Amino acid sequence: MNKPKIALYWCASCGGCEESVIDLGEDLLKLAQSAEIIFWPAAMDARFSDLEALADGAILASLINGAIQQEDHVSMARLLRKKSRYVIANGSCAHIGGVIGLSNLHRPEEALQKAFIDAETVFNPSGTIPGSEPFSGCPLPRPLNRVRTLDQVIDVDYYIPGCPPPPELVKNAIFSLLENSLPPKGGILSENRALCRTCPRQGTLPERLSVQRFKRVHETEWNPLQCFLDQGIICLGPSTRGGCQCRCISANMPCRGCFGPLDGVRDQGANAVSFIASLIDATDPETIAQIISEIADPAGLFYRYSLAASLIKPRS
Amino acid sequence: MTQSILIDPITRIEGHGKIEITLDSRGKVSEARFQVPEFRGFEKFCEGRAAEEMPILTQKICGVCPTAHHIASTKALDDLFNVSPPLAAKNIRELVYHAFIFEDHLLHVYYLGGPDWLLGPDVPTSQRNILGLADRMGKSFTTLMIATRNKAREIIARIAGSALYPVFGLPGGVSKPLSAEDRNFALSASDDMVAFARLSLNLFEKLLLKRTSMSEMMTDPLYYQQTHYLGMVDDTGRLSFYDGRIRMIDPAGTLHSIFEARDFSRHLVEQVVPWTYMKTLALKDAGRNHFPGDAPDGIYRVGPLARLNVSSGISTPLANAEYEKMMNYFGNTPVHHTMAYHWARLIEVLYAAERTAELAGDSNILCAEVRNLPKPLLTERSGIGACEAPRGTLFHTYQANSHAIILKLNLVVATQHNAAAICRSVFQAASQLISDGQVTERITNRIEMAYRAYDPCLACATH
Numbered sequence: 001m002n003k004p005k006i007a008l009y010w011c012a013s014c015g016g017c018e019e020s021v022i023d024l025g026e027d028l029l030k031l032a033q034s035a036e037i038i039f040w041p042a043a044m045d046a047r048f049s050d051l052e053a054l055a056d057g058a059i060l061a062s063l064i065n066g067a068i069q070q071e072d073h074v075s076m077a078r079l080l081r082k083k084s085r086y087v088i089a090n091g092s093c094a095h096i097g098g099v100i101g102l103s104n105l106h107r108p109e110e111a112l113q114k115a116f117i118d119a120e121t122v123f124n125p126s127g128t129i130p131g132s133e134p135f136s137g138c139p140l141p142r143p144l145n146r147v148r149t150l151d152q153v154i155d156v157d158y159y160i161p162g163c164p165p166p167p168e169l170v171k172n173a174i175f176s177l178l179e180n181s182l183p184p185k186g187g188i189l190s191e192n193r194a195l196c197r198t199c200p201r202q203g204t205l206p207e208r209l210s211v212q213r214f215k216r217v218h219e220t221e222w223n224p225l226q227c228f229l230d231q232g233i234i235c236l237g238p239s240t241r242g243g244c245q246c247r248c249i250s251a252n253m254p255c256r257g258c259f260g261p262l263d264g265v266r267d268q269g270a271n272a273v274s275f276i277a278s279l280i281d282a283t284d285p286e287t288i289a290q291i292i293s294e295i296a297d298p299a300g301l302f303y304r305y306s307l308a309a310s311l312i313k314p315r316s
Numbered sequence: 317m318t319q320s321i322l323i324d325p326i327t328r329i330e331g332h333g334k335i336e337i338t339l340d341s342r343g344k345v346s347e348a349r350f351q352v353p354e355f356r357g358f359e360k361f362c363e364g365r366a367a368e369e370m371p372i373l374t375q376k377i378c379g380v381c382p383t384a385h386h387i388a389s390t391k392a393l394d395d396l397f398n399v400s401p402p403l404a405a406k407n408i409r410e411l412v413y414h415a416f417i418f419e420d421h422l423l424h425v426y427y428l429g430g431p432d433w434l435l436g437p438d439v440p441t442s443q444r445n446i447l448g449l450a451d452r453m454g455k456s457f458t459t460l461m462i463a464t465r466n467k468a469r470e471i472i473a474r475i476a477g478s479a480l481y482p483v484f485g486l487p488g489g490v491s492k493p494l495s496a497e498d499r500n501f502a503l504s505a506s507d508d509m510v511a512f513a514r515l516s517l518n519l520f521e522k523l524l525l526k527r528t529s530m531s532e533m534m535t536d537p538l539y540y541q542q543t544h545y546l547g548m549v550d551d552t553g554r555l556s557f558y559d560g561r562i563r564m565i566d567p568a569g570t571l572h573s574i575f576e577a578r579d580f581s582r583h584l585v586e587q588v589v590p591w592t593y594m595k596t597l598a599l600k601d602a603g604r605n606h607f608p609g610d611a612p613d614g615i616y617r618v619g620p621l622a623r624l625n626v627s628s629g630i631s632t633p634l635a636n637a638e639y640e641k642m643m644n645y646f647g648n649t650p651v652h653h654t655m656a657y658h659w660a661r662l663i664e665v666l667y668a669a670e671r672t673a674e675l676a677g678d679s680n681i682l683c684a685e686v687r688n689l690p691k692p693l694l695t696e697r698s699g700i701g702a703c704e705a706p707r708g709t710l711f712h713t714y715q716a717n718s719h720a721i722i723l724k725l726n727l728v729v730a731t732q733h734n735a736a737a738i739c740r741s742v743f744q745a746a747s748q749l750i751s752d753g754q755v756t757e758r759i760t761n762r763i764e765m766a767y768r769a770y771d772p773c774l775a776c777a778t779h
Contacts, residue, residue, distance in 0.1 A: 025462040029450055099373060122587075131590070133590050221689065301366070
C-alpha cells in the first residue's frame with residue numbers, strides 16, 4: 001500500500017485542466033493502480049485538513065493548474081510545495097498566467113467594481129463589494145495586486161503547456177514521473193518546435209511571407225488549406241510551441257498562442273510582435289502605420305496567454 | 317457558546333467552494349453559508365478585446381462547459397453584427413452543442429454527483445468517486461461509459477477543434493463545413509449515445525427508484541424546496557437548449573412570464589452580499605432583497621429539473637416517454653424535489669443523444685455554405701446571446717464600438733440563478749440533519765448532496 005501519492009489542485013482556474021485529467025479516460029484508472037490520488041477536490045472527497053496532516057515531502061508530485069490571483073492561491077501553492085517532491089505547473093495559467101493574466105492590464109479593484117457595482121444587471125444600492133467590508137465567519141481571500149504565474153510564487157519543477165493541455169501530454173508527464181524518466185528540472189513537457197513546423201498548411205508557405213493588409217476573422221473568408229499568415233490573418237504559430245496537434249488549425253482557425261514560447265524566448269508577446277512586424281510589406285512609415293492600425297487589440301492578441309509571464313509591468 | 321463547522325473545500329464540483337455551519341448553544345444550526353471564494357474578473361479583462369475573439373476568450377470562464385460559453389458568445393456576435401448563420405451552420409452548431417450537453421451531463425452523472433446515488437451516500441469517502449464507481453460497476457461498464465462519452469467529445473473535436481477548447485464559432489456561421497466523414501462518425505456515435513443514455517436511465521431505475529432506502533431520498537423533505545423555475549423552450553413550449561424563448565413558472569406551476577432572451581434584464585436582477593463572490597439572481601418583480609433566509613418568493617431555479625418543469629414535453633420520442641414517466645412518478649408538477657435533478661439530467665442526456673442523431677441525419681447539414689459575412693459595424697452596437705447551458709440559462713451581452721472592440725460585457729451565468737436556492741438547500745439539509753451539535757462524515761456528505769444535485773459550477777458563477 002505504499003503507492004506514490006499524487007495531488008491535483010486548482011488556483012484561478014476554469015477547470016479545463018481538470019477536464020484534461022478526466023480525459024485520460026481509462027488511463028486514469030490505470031494511474032490509480034500505480035499511484036494514490038491523495039487530493040483532488042474536483043473529483044474526490046478530501047479536505048484541506050487532510051493535506052495539512054501529511055508529512056512534508058509525502059506527496060511524490062502535485063499538479064497545480066490555474067493562475068496565482070488571490071492570497072489563498074499563494075498559501076496553497078506553498079503548502080503543496082512543502083508536501084511534494086515535485087511540483088508540475090499544469091496548463092497555460094500556471095505556466096504563463098493564461099488569459100487570467102490579462103487582468104494585469106488593470107488594477108484588481110477595477111474588476112471588482114465592474115462586476116459588483118457597475119454591471120447593468122446588478123442591484124447593489126449599498127455598494128457592497130465582497131470581501132471589502134467586515135462580516136462574521138470565514139473571510140474571503142483577497143486578490144493580489146497582480147496575477148502571477150506559479151513559478152513567480154514557488155519553485156516549479158516542470159511545466160505542461162496548453163489551455164487546456166491535451167490529455168496525452170498530461171498522461172506522458174504523470175507516467176514519466178512514475179517511471180522516473182523525466183527530463184532535467186525546469187523542462188517544458190512538450191516538443192520544442194514552433195507550431196508552424198507541425199502545421200498541416202506548412203507546405204503552402206511562399207518563399208517569402210509578406211503582408212499588405214491584416215484581416216480580422218469575422219470580416220473575411222479564407223482558403224482552409226493555405227497558411228493563415230499568407231492570407232493576412234494573424235496566427236501565432238511562428239512564436240508558439242507545438243504539441244497541441246494543431247487543434248485550432250484543424251478547425252480552420254488561427255493559433256492564439258496557448259502553448260507559450262519556445263525554449264530560450266523570454267517574452268512570447270514581444271517575440272510574436274517582432275515576427276509579425278517582419279512580415280509587413282511596406283517601407284514608407286505611413287503605409288506601415290496604416291497596416292499596423294488594422295491589428296485589433298494587439299495586447300490581447302499577442303499576449304493572450306502570456307502577459308503575466310511577460311516583461312511588461314502591470315498597471316499600478 | 318456558538319460552534320462553527322467548516323466543510324472546506326467542498327468536493328466533486330467545478331470550482332472553489334466551502335460551507336460554514338454555525339451552531340447555537342443548543343447545538344442547532346443557526347446559519348449555513350455556501351461560500352464561493354474565487355473571482356477572476358472576466359467582465360473587466362475582456363473589455364478592449366476584439367469582438368470576434370469573444371467566443372474563444374469567454375469559453376475560458378469554464379473548462380467543463382466551454383462549449384456553452386462559446387455558443388452563447390457566438391450567438392451574441394450574431395446579434396451584435398446583425399447576421400444570421402446559414403441553415404447548415406446553425407445545424408452544425410446545434411450538433412456540436414447537443415453532443416456537448418450529452419458529455420457534460422455524463423461528467424456529473426459518473427464523476428461528480430452520481431457516485432452519491434450510484435454507490436449510495438454511505439460508502440467510505442475514499443471510494444465515493446469515479447474509482448470506486450469503476451470498482452463497483454465493473455470494467456466493461458466503465459469502459460463503455462468512458463468510450464461513449466469520448467465519442468461525443470470526438471464529435472465536438474472533429475468540428476470545433478477540441479472538446480476542451482472549441483473555436484469554430486464566428487458571427488454569422490462556423491469556421492468550416494461538416495465533412496461527410498465527420499458526419500458519418502456523428503451518425504454512428506449518436507447510435508451508441510442513445511443506447512448508453514437508455515442504459516444509464518435503466519441503472520437509475522434499478523439503483524435508485526427500486527431501492528427503498530434510495531428512493532426515499534428522492535422524496536425526502538430534506539431535499540425539497542418550492543421555488544419558481546426558469547428555462548428556455550421552443551415555439552411549442554418544449555425543451556430547447558440552443559434557441560427559444562425564456563419561460564418562468566411560479567411554485568404552483570402557473571405561467572409567470574415568457575420573454576425573449578434579449579429582455580432578460582427586465583425580469584431578473586443580480587444581488588451582492590459581502591461574504592461570497594457569487595452574485596445571486598432573483599426575480600425582479602418580487603420587489604425586495606431575496607437572500608438566503610429571506611422570503612422565498614424571489615427565488616427561482618434553473619438547470620435540468622427546472623427545464624423539465626417549464627417544458628410542455630420533449631420533441632424526441634424516447635426522451636419524451638421518460639419525461640412522462642418522471643412526471644407521473646411525482647404526480648404533481650412542478651417537481652420541487654431537489655434530488656430529481658439527477659433524474660431530469662439523465663432524461664436530458666437521452667434527449668441530447670437523440671437530438672445529435674437527428675441533426676447528424678439532417679439532409680442539409682453537409683451544405684458547404686456555412687458563413688454569412690457580417691457588414692462592418694459603423695456605429696456602437698450591442699448584442700445578446702443566450703442558450704441553455706447544462707446547468708441553466710446563460711446570457712452573454714456585449715457592447716462594441718464601431719471598430720468591433722468590446723466596450724463592455726455582462727455575463728449572467730447558469731449557477732448564479734441557482735445561487736439562492738443552493739444556499740437554502742444547504743441550510744435546510746444542515747438544519748434538519750444536525751440537532752445535537754454532532755456532525756459526522758455521514759452528515760457532511762448528505763449536506764454536500766444538497767448542492768451537488770444542482771451540479772453547480774462555481775468558476776462559471778463568479779467568472
